[in-house]
Every structure is written in C-alpha cells, then in structure tokens.
Amino acid sequence: QSALTQPASVSGSPGQSITISCTGTSSDVGSYNLVSWYQQHPGKAPKLMIYEVSKRPSGVSNRFSGSKSGNTASLTISGLQAEDEADYYCCSYAGSSLFGGGTKLTVL
C-alpha cells in the first residue's frame, strides 16, 4: 500500500478558505467512507478533526469540513485563522490504516 497523496503545502490569508486534497485509489479512499483528517501543530500530537469523510468530533470548529468524490477526499477550512497553521494528514481505512504524506498549511 502506498501513502495517500496530499499536496506538500497550501496557504491562505486570514478569513479565506482553503482546501486540501487527499488522493487514494479504489481500494482505499474510493472503497470506504472511512477517511479521517488530523491536525498537528509543531511538537504536538495529532488531533482528530474530521472522521468518516465529513463528521466533526465534539469541540472541533464548524469551520472545518470534509467531503469525498471518487478516490479523492478533501478537507476545507473556511474563515482561516492564524491558529489553523499546522500540518494536516488524511487517513483512510483499507484493511489497515493508510496515512497521507501530510500538508503544511501556512496562514499568510
């Protein structure tokens, strides 16, 4: 199994919206609605932001949303804030867990 494909970096200005893509195959992302997204600030443990493609855990801002089309899942962050600057990882179930390579979000 190869890692899911994410852009290495994305950026946006405060208040704007950004979208991070996560591309897999018909054997992982395309087969299951079991994509999750994790936020990781420098030196910190990852934090669950989205699960089952589009569900938000309690306490996660509704500025974060997820979707999926075919073999590609997406994380959208609206109303960008400075605190959103972090690395973001997608993860899909495929008999086991498969992570994306991670995307560094810079808030300009």
Next chain:
Amino acid sequence: EVQLVQSGAEVKKPGESLKISCKGSGYSFTSYWIGWVRQMPGKGLEWMGIIYPGDSDTRYSPSFQGQVTISADKSISTAYLQWSSLKASDTAMYYCARRIQLWSPLDYWGQGTLVTVSS
C-alpha cells in the same frame, strides 16, 4: 477524562533493545484498540500496527511486521511497542492512539515518545 500517557524519551545505541509504553486511563482499556504511529524527524505519520488489549489480537502494517512487537498488559491498562535490536533508522517520535473499531478514527492520542538511536 480519557488519557493516553506514554513513557519518556529514550536514547539508545544501535543493537540495543527497547520497550516503550502507553498507559490508558479514563475509559475501558479492554474495549478499545491501541495503535502505534511512527513519525521520523521532519516526516509524516506512518501506521505501524494495532492491538486489542481485551484479547491481545494484534495486527501489523506490512512495513513493520517483524521489525517491532506490539503487546499489552490489560491488568495495568498499558500497551507496549518494543524492538529487539534498534537501528539508527528507528530514530523517530512514536505515538500511541486509541480507536474503538479497526476502521474507526484515532480519537485520542498519547503525547509521543522520542526514541533516538545513535552510536
């Protein structure tokens, strides 16, 4: 409050053995899977494997099968990740995290254990 507390940072030499731990509290330890994730310096997250402390059912990622051993002691609500012979390439941060089903999200994470292997 759900917590996963990992053991402290380790500095080891190549060829040495090591066992790091992850202690769960605030929930039924035997009802959730505990997974392990590697993060090499400046790199992304890699799935290593997972254990169900209730019956010690263990699954390994093909990349880590035979390289590490995952175990658990449910009597003390603790999961372990161990190496019999460390290599410099094992230098990384290791996280434990829990999930209720094999396909569920990793909803709580430990703080991480930094393992440094250097001669």
